[in-house]
Amino acid sequence: MKFIPHDYQMEAMERLLDNDHYGLFLDMGLGKTIITETAVQELIEDFAVSKVLIIAPKTVAESTWQDEAMKWDHLSLTFSTVMGTAAQRAAALKKRADCYVINRENVVWLCEHYKFRLPFDMVIIDESSSFKNHQAKRFRALKKCITGFKRVVILTGTPAPNTLMDIWSQLYLLDQGASLGKTISCYREKYFKLGQTNGYVVYNYRLKPGADEEIYKAIEPSVMSLKAADYIKLPERMDNVVHVDLPEGALKKYKQMRQDYCLSLDADDITATSAAALSNKLLQMANGCVYDDDGGVIEIHEAKLDKLAEIIEMNEGQPVLVFYAYRHDLTKLKKKFANAKILSCSQDMKDWNDGKTELLLAHPASTAYGLNLQAGGHIIVWYGLTWSLELYQQANARLYRQGQNRPVIIHHLVAKGTMDEQVMDALQKKTAGQDALLEAVKAEIRRMKKDECKSN
Structure with a gap:
């Protein structure tokens, strides 16, 4: 296939060629992979990297990087995929190739394998947001090696x-602190103020007025954003909220679970961890099952399964992509729909x-980055909702992206x-996240306690 780049893609390629250390902060569907691969090929041909x-x-x-390179006529890059067992990964590193692709979970292994002296002259960190945790082992390992690369590219x-x-x-x-400071502490102090705290425990930070513009300028x-x-x-995107009525018995169990949990907590002392625990229990029940204290699964209802079956029937012959939230969701979906593929x-x-697939089941975290699924269908069903706005948007972008024609x-x-309603409201307002989760759970606790007082 002939690659005819858009003007912004040409600009992005030129910036990657002109800058040894550069980031492409491009929204989903703008072609980060093909832009970067084209730049890499030119750098290799010019002997700038090898x-x-x-x-x-x-x-x-x-497969994404490998498949993208095979798609375009102008690319002749060779790849070695460094995945599998330790022996398979070591063997892949010994193969002769232009590009060595490794999953982020094996970064620590890679750095230790080479004793933190990596034999590459360029590194590309795809979906660099997976390195956002400065305390994570993968970040710390790569940090030790990063100055050994002549060229660094981050994509997100x-x-x-x-x-x-x-x-x-x-x-x-990307720049070892040149733009945002050498330490996370300095960065926080300069641009953020304390958010929610409990004694010496800080749950989050909030931007100082005007700090976002200062960061973008820095x-x-x-980066090119x-x-x-x-x-x-x-094409047009249609978001449809499908209301599901729970059976009377299931709704009664849900309300009892909500009451028991909420009355045992104090809204003023709720933490992100306890809020997530409560929210997870309630969202599980809304989906139809809940884990007990021993990890067993208690089945409550099949209302969502029945509603999904209706949607599939109404779209007979049309492929459907279903996002689930919990393992017990997947088990029930596979049992209900024998033709479903994971x-x-x-x-x-x-x-x-x-x-070739009529019904595809996926967890949003496994589809959030880099997968092009737009050729296979145009219908998404969120069986279980997520508090993560980033995961939600990225998952939807697997179909709603450049190349989609329906x-x-x-x-x-x-x-x-149920809690589904609060999550849906937050997603529609684009406020979903830890803060929204905390506020929703606190509101639930206060409502339960108020109702308890009235009944007494």
Whole structure:
């Protein structure tokens, strides 16, 4: 296939060629992979680099970079995929190739394998947001090696203001603190103020007034940031909230569980951990099952399964992508729909895009980055909702992206009278995240306690 780049893609390629250390903060669907591969090929042909390390999410490392290179006529890059057992990974590193692709979970192993002296002259960190935790082992390991690369490229989506705390570590890997400071402490002190606290425990930080613009200005020389809406035209997207009525017995169990949990907690002392625990219990029950204290599964209802079956029947012959939240969701879905396939490898993605899969089941975390599924269908069903706005948006973008030629329909199964409604409201307002979760749980606790007082 002949690659005819858009103007913004030409600009991005030129910046990668002109800068030894550079970041592309481009929204989903703008072509970060083909832009970067084209630049890499030119660098190799000019003898500027000879051996490139690509770090990516697992499913992306398996095939996305390799398949993208095979798609375009102008690319002749060779790849070695450094995955599998330790022996298989070591063997892949010995193969002669232009690019060595490894999943981020094996970064620590790679650094230790080479005793932190990596034999690559360029590194590309795909979806660099997976290195946002400055305390994570993968960040610390790569930090020790990063100055050994002649060229560093980081790729991720355009950062929103509420994600700016996460970009310090990503920019540090790019420029060793030149833009945002040498330490996370200095970065926090300069741009953030304390948010929710409990004694000496700090749960989150909030941006100081105008700090977002200061951060964007500080990183501007090092990154190119573009929003998809400004550069690509997509078909219509229709978001549909499908209300699900729970059986009377199931709703009664849900309300009892909610009451028992809420009355045992104090809204003023609730933490992110306890809020997540309560929310998870309630969302599980809304989906139809809940884990007991021993890890067993208690079945409560099949209302969402029945509603999903209706949607599939109404769209007979049309492929449907279903996002589930919990393992027991997956078990029930597989039992109910014998023809369903689970997205777990590159072949599953290929079968979907080739029209061989009628019903594809996926966890949003496994599809969040880099997967192109737009050729296989245009219907999404959220069987279980997520508090993560980033995961939600990224997962939807697997179908709603450049190359999609049909209107994308996104159904959300929302159990009435449950935590589903609060999550859906937060997603629609684009406020979903830890803060929204905490506020929703606190509101639930206060409501339960108020009702308890009235009844007494």
